[in-house]
Amino acid sequence: MTEFVDKPLPAITDLTRPFWTAAKHGKLVLQKCGQCATFNFHPKPWCIECGSRQLVWTDAKPHGAVYSFTISRGVAMNFPGWERDLPILLCLVDLDDGARMYAQVTDCEPEDLKIGMRVDAYFEAISDEAGIPKFRPSP
Amino acid sequence: MRGEVAIIGCGRTPYSRAKPGEPVRTVDDYIAWAAELALKQAGMSKNDFNGQGLGVSHAEVAHTVNWSAATAENLGISPQVLIRGDQGGASAAAMLIRAAAMIHSGIVDRVLVVGADTPLNMPSIAPGLPLSPERTRGVYWDFQGPFGVMGATAQFALVLTRYMHQYKLKFEQLGKIAVSNRSHASLNPDAIYRTPFTLDEYMHSRVLSDPIRLLDCVPIVNGGLAYIVTSAKTARTLTDRPVYLRGFGESNNYYHGPRSLPDITTTGFSQSAPQAMAMAGVQHKDIQFLQPYDDYPFISMMTIEDFGFCKKGEGGQFIEERNLSFDGDFPLSTDGGQLSGGQPGGANGGFMPLVEAVRQLRGESGPRQVKDAQIGAACGFGGIPYGRPGRSCISLILGTEP
Numbered sequence: 246m247t248e249f250v251d252k253p254l255p256a257i258t259d260l261t262r263p264f265w266t267a268a269k270h271g272k273l274v275l276q277k278c279g280q281c282a283t284f285n286f287h288p289k290p291w292c293i294e295c296g297s298r299q300l301v302w303t304d305a306k307p308h309g310a311v312y313s314f315t316i317s318r319g320v321a322m323n324f325p326g327w328e329r330d331l332p333i334l335l336c337l338v339d340l341d342d343g344a345r346m347y348a349q350v351t352d353c354e355p356e357d358l359k360i361g362m363r364v365d366a367y368f369e370a371i372s373d374e375a376g377i378p379k380f381r382p383s384p
Numbered sequence: 385m386r387g388e389v390a391i392i393g394c395g396r397t398p399y400s401r402a403k404p405g406e407p408v409r410t411v412d413d414y415i416a417w418a419a420e421l422a423l424k425q426a427g428m429s430k431n432d433f434n435g436q437g438l439g440v441s442h443a444e445v446a447h448t449v450n451w452s453a454a455t456a457e458n459l460g461i462s463p464q465v466l467i468r469g470d471q472g473g474a475s476a477a478a479m480l481i482r483a484a485a486m487i488h489s490g491i492v493d494r495v496l497v498v499g500a501d502t503p504l505n506m507p508s509i510a511p512g513l514p515l516s517p518e519r520t521r522g523v524y525w526d527f528q529g530p531f532g533v534m535g536a537t538a539q540f541a542l543v544l545t546r547y548m549h550q551y552k553l554k555f556e557q558l559g560k561i562a563v564s565n566r567s568h569a570s571l572n573p574d575a576i577y578r579t580p581f582t583l584d585e586y587m588h589s590r591v592l593s594d595p596i597r598l599l600d601c602v603p604i605v606n607g608g609l610a611y612i613v614t615s616a617k618t619a620r621t622l623t624d625r626p627v628y629l630r631g632f633g634e635s636n637n638y639y640h641g642p643r644s645l646p647d648i649t650t651t652g653f654s655q656s657a658p659q660a661m662a663m664a665g666v667q668h669k670d671i672q673f674l675q676p677y678d679d680y681p682f683i684s685m686m687t688i689e690d691f692g693f694c695k696k697g698e699g700g701q702f703i704e705e706r707n708l709s710f711d712g713d714f715p716l717s718t719d720g721g722q723l724s725g726g727q728p729g730g731a732n733g734g735f736m737p738l739v740e741a742v743r744q745l746r747g748e749s750g751p752r753q754v755k756d757a758q759i760g761a762a763c764g765f766g767g768i769p770y771g772r773p774g775r776s777c778i779s780l781i782l783g784t785e786p
Binding site (some may be wrong): 252253254255256257258260261270283284285286287288293294298303308312314316317318319321322323324325327333335336337339343344345346347348349355360371375377 | 457509510513515519521523524525526527528529530531532533534535536537538541542545546549565591592593594595596642643644645648654702770771
């Protein structure tokens with residue numbers, strides 16, 4: 246039986262646990278390739294550039310720039326718990342260390358959101374085990 | 385392999401929006417219905433596929449273990465070869481390429497390809513939302529759902545915002561595609577939405593995920609489609625109107641630029657279209673219509689660009705300058721597209737451009753018939769990768785001559 250939940254929670258595996266745990270503790274970690282030094286997100290079983298399995302969870306700078314954005318005005322293909330957060334400012338954020346992630350930007354008026362805008366990560370706990378990064382415009 | 389195989393029959397069932405009172409058909413039922421239509425057109429029986437090939441596209445609602453073999457069992461066909469479509473909206477085109485390779489190598493002579501889904505009757509984890517279990521598991525979902533990604537519309541909106549940052553594009557240009565598609569749908573009794581709308585109505589339709597509007601979005605439906613592909617030799621014994629596969633190109637998991645930070649405004653059609661056209665021996669001027677994977681006008685526009693009908697970044701201007709009607713100088717989505725026709729599940733909308741291309745080349749498109757259609761292009765576009773536009777981009781060139 247699948248239990249109905251308000252917002253989706255990740256199924257945490259040994260591969261992905263370091264990310265969720267770090268975010269729960271207010272830190273951004275990413276896999277960095279031990280061979281070619283590529284940072285990557287989301288977690289992969291090997292480096293998508295060179296194929297090395299020597300991926301090392303590494304502290305990443307919690308800063309980036311908005312690569313693109315949308316303002317979601319309805320909860321399509323996601324859980325109804327998002328309803329109270331609408332509109333959702335969903336972005337693709339290019340992290341300074343060179344990986345891209347889907348991320349919510351908050352504390353920003355929709356009309357102020359711009360490509361290239363500098364953003365800083367903050368962290369929100371989503372369960373006992375996991376947190377996620379969200380972003381705010383840099384001061 | 386140019387012209388070695390041909391499509392000799394197609395089927396597209398009526399679609400349903402599953403309104404109260406409508407019969408609730410299962411995926412198996414739609415598959416048999418679509419196959420019956422294709423077999424009838426080809427003048428064949430299901431027993432002609434014993435010892436031959438059966439292609440089965442993915443269905444989110446009904447698939448079980450050994451889905452393609454289970455479908456063979458349900459249809460009472462004993463094929464030698466099973467082909468499984470697992471590339472979302474590129475599945476129909478991908479199975480055509482696999483079937484062509486099987487026929488080319490002499491393993492089989494003919495393949496019946498089927499696909500159906502009933503997404504409006506999907507048991508969902510979140511009531512009222514079309515979320516099959518397979519959409520809410522795996523690393524891919526784990527790093528989307530909790531982060532606030534609201535499905536395809538939000539994902540494509542991110543691509544469109546970026547595109548509009550890099551290139552010139554007016555909403556009126558995308559609206560022209562949507563209006564033209566609906567106009568074609570008004571001429572197609574199979575389309576689910578057939579009442580024409582104006583550019584003004586498009587411009588005033590509700591924004592769902594900026595900058596994507598309601599009239600930019602594909603409606604989902606229940607339904608099924610099928611086609612039959614054989615060796616050219618067999619095709620000629622069965623019909624005087626075979627539609628030959630002249631060329632194909634396929635690109636999967638395409639990155640434009642570095643894998644960690646790609647430019648998301650160029651799709652894999654930039655690779656697969658030149659391949660398909662070189663194999664077919666055709667130039668852009670020879671292609672009399674384009675049936676793109678048209679679930680969003682923006683995807684059609686990017687396909688036009690990446691196919692090379694115009695320079696990258698000039699798609700909007702191209703649309704503005706051309707007449708997209710079936711009787712215009714650039715016939716586009718002549719069946720009304722998925723945008724007005726409906727999408728029977730994420731893996732089966734890709735049958736529609738192929739089926740319409742075949743109908744046009746057989747001269748069976750009635751009031752929306754492209755005059756003297758001899759060469760046309762059709763596309764498959766499947767799956768949305770993390771932060772990028774399309775996992776599989778397949779280009780097909782079809783013609784009335786091999």
